[in-house]
Amino acid sequence: KFAVLGQYFHCPIKGDFEYAQQALIQVDNNGTIVSVMTEADADFHTQVSFFSSKNQLIELSSSQYLMPGMVDLHVHAPQFPQAGKGLDLPLYDWLQDYTFPLEAKFADMDFTKQIYPSLVKSLLANGTTSAVYFATIHKDSSVELARECLKQGQRGFVGKVNMDEASQCPPFYIEHSTADALKETEQFVQEVIGLEGNEQQLVSPVLTPRFVPSCTSEMLQGLGELAQKYQCHVQTHCSESDWARDYSQQMYGKTDAEIYRDFGLMTNRTILAHSIFLTPADHAIIKETGASIAHCPLSNMYFANAAMQSREILDNGLKCGLGSDLAGAPIPSIFHTCLDAVNHSRVREDGTSTYLPADTRGESGSRISFLESYWMATVGGGQAIDAKVGLFQPGFEFDALVVDTAVSDSNIFIIDEMDSAKDKLEKIITLNNRQNICKVWVKGQLVINK
Numbered sequence: 001k002f003a004v005l006g007q008y009f010h011c012p013i014k015g016d017f018e019y020a021q022q023a024l025i026q027v028d029n030n031g032t033i034v035s036v037m038t039e040a041d042a043d044f045h046t047q048v049s050f051f052s053s054k055n056q057l058i059e060l061s062s063s064q065y066l067m068p069g070m071v072d073l074h075v076h077a078p079q080f081p082q083a084g085k086g087l088d089l090p091l092y093d094w095l096q097d098y099t100f101p102l103e104a105k106f107a108d109m110d111f112t113k114q115i116y117p118s119l120v121k122s123l124l125a126n127g128t129t130s131a132v133y134f135a136t137i138h139k140d141s142s143v144e145l146a147r148e149c150l151k152q153g154q155r156g157f158v159g160k161v162n163m164d165e166a167s168q169c170p171p172f173y174i175e176h177s178t179a180d181a182l183k184e185t186e187q188f189v190q191e192v193i194g195l196e197g198n199e200q201q202l203v204s205p206v207l208t209p210r211f212v213p214s215c216t217s218e219m220l221q222g223l224g225e226l227a228q229k230y231q232c233h234v235q236t237h238c239s240e241s242d243w244a245r246d247y248s249q250q251m252y253g254k255t256d257a258e259i260y261r262d263f264g265l266m267t268n269r270t271i272l273a274h275s276i277f278l279t280p281a282d283h284a285i286i287k288e289t290g291a292s293i294a295h296c297p298l299s300n301m302y303f304a305n306a307a308m309q310s311r312e313i314l315d316n317g318l319k320c321g322l323g324s325d326l327a328g329a330p331i332p333s334i335f336h337t338c339l340d341a342v343n344h345s346r347v348r349e350d351g352t353s354t355y356l357p358a359d360t361r362g363e364s365g366s367r368i369s370f371l372e373s374y375w376m377a378t379v380g381g382g383q384a385i386d387a388k389v390g391l392f393q394p395g396f397e398f399d400a401l402v403v404d405t406a407v408s409d410s411n412i413f414i415i416d417e418m419d420s421a422k423d424k425l426e427k428i429i430t431l432n433n434r435q436n437i438c439k440v441w442v443k444g445q446l447v448i449n450k
């Protein structure tokens, strides 16, 4: 039980923000927020004195801002050592030449234990309190990632990847048989749920058909049945590139969203990475099922050869958060992804030109705002993982971070007399680095403390 006293930002309304200059946030022993008070509340000062007298008050300085923890909806954990390599290649070649040989190495538990602790640590240090992970096809190595999240106190959603389509997977990185893979996947689900120390379900299993090309229809069918049986999360890549989209059309005569729906894989706990080439019918399927989209703006710039319809997706009210897609984008920070999401939408947008007819240069009105991108990184991500995170409100989990704009190596430079609250928030969203993040809590546990 403790309370934090200081200023905070959050975004209860998409595209808008709320700032409190002096607030007291009380957190109970389960890591849940029990109250959020400001100086306007009658017993504010009594409560401050109470927590202070018990040594349970964490008081922020005037350069420190309490903010909700960031949610990364799409991380390829084994690709951490691949970050920054080969991004000039098209997706198919990148996967075959770099990704699959690297992921195959996670059959080795020593290699696994060399990589995953550093990755989880790096994400937490960058403020990612919830991460939705693709691991590899190996059950034990994937369970180890879940164990590592628990150990370091990160809210983790971990998937053992499924790949069994021989024409698309290299012989050195493919599951032995579809039936065995499904059995192992079910075991994986049970093992993660039952992990020692996971009584509060801080980590959850995720069913993870990699994408349509890597899976047989028997695999997709079997995973759909597991999704119904365990009501667990599902993640996959959806309409990510011309190549992947065309593959689905050739094999099934359907879009990815239609294929996943028909195999029972579209639920309100499904996260669709990318989702670039959505049809109006796909929008309807996603809305109806309550599935979510993980927008991965930088990865899209490398691999999609097309722009994300982020404006339309937000306006249509589809559930949408942000993903780093490490290593399809190299930077393990959702603050950075916020900036990428804005830039992505701006490059897509129309320019006015005296030399070109109207509407030949881009999509007018396609931009999204910094506040919208930050909303996706916090509230939108929380909705997608079906967790009460992303806001400072009673009943929400206390997943939070403290940004200190006055650390000696800060890129953020704030002048109180010149910067409005909105200016400050936009500076933090665009310029924040891991050195600015001095505290991180997940479910009330202090997991980074500098």
Ligand code: GUN
Binding pocket: 076, 091, 095, 099, 210, 211, 237, 240, 299, 303, 325, 328
């Ligand atoms: N599509 C299928 N697998 C992958 C992957 O590992 N990364 C990305 N960016 N796209 C994929």
Ligand code: FE
Binding pocket: 074, 076, 237, 273, 325, 328
């Ligand atoms: Fe991906």
